[in-house]
Amino acid sequence: MNLEVKLNTNVLTNNNVAADYNRDLFHKTKTLVINVMSSPGAGKTTLLEETIKKLSKQYRIGVIEGDLATEKDADRIRQLGAKAVQINTHGGCHLDARMVVATLPEFDFEEIDILFIENVGNLVCPSGYDLGQNHKVAVLSVPEGNDKIPKYPQMFMRTELVLLNKVDLLPYLDFDVETAKEDLKGINPESTLLPLSAKTQEGMDSWYSWIDEAYQACLKQ
Template structure:
């Protein structure tokens, strides 16, 4: 019975995800679903990414949180169209939530839509939102055990970002070990190592986005 329930839930989600994907593709909007545990630095990364993209791209954000719109307000202060979704206890966004807020966006005028998912390394990995890419952010204070302990998350993502590398002198984290763990779980995944706070390595991430957008517009 548990299997049937899960199948039914995911069937409904996937129908909505397909609707979202068709909508995004029709408008040639690149959509990136960003996931992490709480406090890994998703919002700071988005702030600095949007600044780095400058006037070359029009970005927008769907901001997911259990409660409050504090992160959304940080992004709105940059002049970025940001819509808040509060799940009121739900541990992930789903495709139906995304579909419900899409009418708030003029997608034909948006080059890149970032979805900042709920801070959780379990639930968000199983839900297709209709995105082009799934990205997971791992911050060095979390330690080296997260990739092997949460393999499903890292197996289902296209890109892993190791964030807060400016803290490497102060925490116990081995970047090479993380690279090896990721390769053993998901050999096809890309990896970027950076500090959203200092800007170290940010250019590589921004260039990845630009390349992804160029591929998106070719469809």
């Protein structure tokens, strides 16, 4: 017996309505919003810590932290003096726009220039959900190996910048940067691979410059 199921409503409709609400607020307040995604352990929080240290005198920064449980990452951000709101998904593998909506009253967007959303560590689910952000950025780390871009194409199709973190470990691991660049180019020719190390600061100035350009573009929208 063949069973045919017809879906008359987009399953992401409610999410997209919430995303549009977020986007409108961010646009009105000229807040640059960057959705940062990666697998667990790629170094998202360390990257944000170093970014806040470097840019906090230039920009007022807020962070939404997404995790299954605990406020460990949010606490790390708060120790640097930045506003951080934790979202615990209690098993959910991604943030959605409605979760972000629920955090908005905790921020004064007249006092925030840049909002980073650190998504739940996962290379599959987060890429498919619009949060109302200006930009989606993926973080890939050298220890994960060269197979992640071709194995998880949806993530890298939907991100315009890929930060290749932990390049300080390149001498000790079998990772080829040029192969990663070619894999990304084959999946998403409009995306850019930026090698860096949040630990040693190698390549981080290029990341900071990218943020500066994105912020100036946000002000002109």
